[in-house]
Amino acid sequence: MDDKEKEIINKLKRRISGLEKTLQIVTGYSGRTEKNLRQLFEVISGTMPVPMVITSKTGGLIFSNEKAQEIFGFSEKNFHKTDPSDLYEDSRDCDRFLKMNEAQGEVKGFAVTLKKADGSSFPASLFSRHILFEGQNCLLTVIYDLSEFRKEEEKRLALERQLRQTHKMEALGTMAGGIAHDFNNVLTVIFGRLELAMMMLSEESKAKHHINDALTAAERARAMIMQILAFCRKNEEENSPFPISTIIAEAAKMIRSLAPSNIETSLRINSKSSIVLGDPTQIHQVLMNLCSNSIYALQNREGLIEIILEQVSFGPREKITIPGLSPGTYVRLTVSDNGPGMDKGIIERAFDPFFTTKPAGEGTGMGLSVVHGIIQSHGGAVSVESQPGKKTAFHCYIPVIAETEGMTEPAIVQKTIQRGSETILFVDDESDIVDICSQMLESLGYHVITRNNGPDALSLFKENPNLFDLVITDKSMPVMSGITMASEMLKIRLDIPVILITGDRMEDNPLSEIGIRDMLRKPFSRNDIGAAIQKALHKKQEKEYDKS
Amino acid sequence: MNLEGDGYTITYKDNIITIFGKLSLMLEDYEELEDFFEEVIRTEPSEITLDIRNLEYLNSSGIKTICVSLILEADDIEDIQMKILCSNQYTWQKETIPTFEDLMDDMEIVFE
Numbered sequence: 001m002d003d004k005e006k007e008i009i010n011k012l013k014r015r016i017s018g019l020e021k022t023l024q025i026v027t028g029y030s031g032r033t034e035k036n037l038r039q040l041f042e043v044i045s046g047t048m049p050v051p052m053v054i055t056s057k058t059g060g061l062i063f064s065n066e067k068a069q070e071i072f073g074f075s076e077k078n079f080h081k082t083d084p085s086d087l088y089e090d091s092r093d094c095d096r097f098l099k100m101n102e103a104q105g106e107v108k109g110f111a112v113t114l115k116k117a118d119g120s121s122f123p124a125s126l127f128s129r130h131i132l133f134e135g136q137n138c139l140l141t142v143i144y145d146l147s148e149f150r151k152e153e154e155k156r157l158a159l160e161r162q163l164r165q166t167h168k169m170e171a172l173g174t175m176a177g178g179i180a181h182d183f184n185n186v187l188t189v190i191f192g193r194l195e196l197a198m199m200m201l202s203e204e205s206k207a208k209h210h211i212n213d214a215l216t217a218a219e220r221a222r223a224m225i226m227q228i229l230a231f232c233r234k235n236e237e238e239n240s241p242f243p244i245s246t247i248i249a250e251a252a253k254m255i256r257s258l259a260p261s262n263i264e265t266s267l268r269i270n271s272k273s274s275i276v277l278g279d280p281t282q283i284h285q286v287l288m289n290l291c292s293n294s295i296y297a298l299q300n301r302e303g304l305i306e307i308i309l310e311q312v313s314f315g316p317r318e319k320i321t322i323p324g325l326s327p328g329t330y331v332r333l334t335v336s337d338n339g340p341g342m343d344k345g346i347i348e349r350a351f352d353p354f355f356t357t358k359p360a361g362e363g364t365g366m367g368l369s370v371v372h373g374i375i376q377s378h379g380g381a382v383s384v385e386s387q388p389g390k391k392t393a394f395h396c397y398i399p400v401i402a403e404t405e406g407m408t409e410p411a412i413v414q415k416t417i418q419r420g421s422e423t424i425l426f427v428d429d430e431s432d433i434v435d436i437c438s439q440m441l442e443s444l445g446y447h448v449i450t451r452n453n454g455p456d457a458l459s460l461f462k463e464n465p466n467l468f469d470l471v472i473t474d475k476s477m478p479v480m481s482g483i484t485m486a487s488e489m490l491k492i493r494l495d496i497p498v499i500l501i502t503g504d505r506m507e508d509n510p511l512s513e514i515g516i517r518d519m520l521r522k523p524f525s526r527n528d529i530g531a532a533i534q535k536a537l538h539k540k541q542e543k544e545y546d547k548s
Numbered sequence: 549m550n551l552e553g554d555g556y557t558i559t560y561k562d563n564i565i566t567i568f569g570k571l572s573l574m575l576e577d578y579e580e581l582e583d584f585f586e587e588v589i590r591t592e593p594s595e596i597t598l599d600i601r602n603l604e605y606l607n608s609s610g611i612k613t614i615c616v617s618l619i620l621e622a623d624d625i626e627d628i629q630m631k632i633l634c635s636n637q638y639t640w641q642k643e644t645i646p647t648f649e650d651l652m653d654d655m656e657i658v659f660e
Contacts, residue, residue: 011624014623015620018615018616018619018620018623018651019616019620021615021650021651022612022615022616022620022651024647024650025611025615025644025647025648025650025651026608026611026612026615028644028647029608029611029640029643029644030608032643032644033607033608033640
């Protein structure tokens, strides 16, 4: 072997040794890098708040992070022993998911219902990609738990449904209010004609019985119109402060006496001092309507109706789930029964006017609509809780305006009807109403001059203002409203008493400030209008007496 | 002499090879770098400085390429002086570069 060959051999030996050392350097480096990457993976998968699993291509679990074990309720060991199809509520979904991954290479947003160790299920969306893990072709799947999202979505949908229902009822209310106004005009004519006919008949007349029946029917129609107006919040409200507990106690007493013996009633008042602003009669009606539904629900079975009155408060930061309520203090009137309950479909329609589950002829379907209308007109809201086979509870929230130890009971005014001989100017654009009312007033002894519109009546009044002792005018008339006409007349003669008649609700105008003495809602009886006239004339006399 | 790739730049000037950026190519993609080092070695410099102070990351294939195509080839040049300038801020350099001393006698490794 010559020197050159030896040199080449030495060079090769050196190179082989160098390559061996290089191999050591590179493998050492790779080992460290591998270890670091594994650590990184474990930290990421253990820290991330999202369930993540790595499965073989056949679905067998190879790796699961802590969040996945927590959400499925398995220990790591048991989780990995689980048959993958057992994690799906519908085991066919497992196969579908794997096939989709195979076909598309990745899956985004696979909607599925997954099953936990305890057998309960939850909605989820799966996102998956192929990866190489520990030398195997695997699937990395991230599980997006949709439970909370679904809950929020359901809440949102429920609120939307309630809002739609509120809008629907408001629209119905507007329509019903218009119809009620027209019906009141018609009823005024019917009442007037019937009363006049009755006066013309002798006590022995056979027709008197029929007219009486017609008057009773007209009364029922008036009550129904009142209910419609209560529903659409277009009736005249008393709007005075009163302790609600007194009214509830009175109404509960009445319900106790009316309920059949198979039904037990219980009353719990936890809010004796709460004062609300509104109409005690309407609140009475709310409780009567709710209890009457409960009594019907409990027919032919032993049952319990619970009435609870309590004060509740909602803070400004509190999430209020009852539409229509804002932060504040309310009394909550709850009427619950252990009847058959209601399903979702009935609950959704429960407050719809004319909706009833009672057989034909047994219910008008207005009870709960009226409750809704009354509570809303008191600035509150109604909610209902019920499930088929479980108890039903209606909660009425009414704003509390004050608290006190005791309030005086509203005084009951006894109406006395007197005849008169004064001259009355009667104005209404409905000729039927003008005709009937003038006859009714004449039958009470008054001298009546009529006009069919504001300008004519005003012109007549201007000619001889002292001719009249009283003006009775319809509120809504074309060309010139009753209020405008009355204001003009009062400019001419400040002391002229004016009574306004209307078929709908009077707005909150300060009528007394513009000089209008009283307001009468159609339909009214001869007695009603007679009493209103006496009241207006009496006030005038009091004023004259004060002046003298 | 320059070599530029996705995320890295390599220059050779005045016997100094400077590498910037990150090098994480597949083994077969280091061919260009091997050719670059071959060009450097062909000039038979008396000294070579490898400045990797701004080399943020180098994968195992890159380590192999530097070891075999630069250091072992340079070792064949008689009396050559090899110096590697490293940065203390990169852990991979601190862990790996000192092991390069086994490949060549009198190699100087400087950390700053």
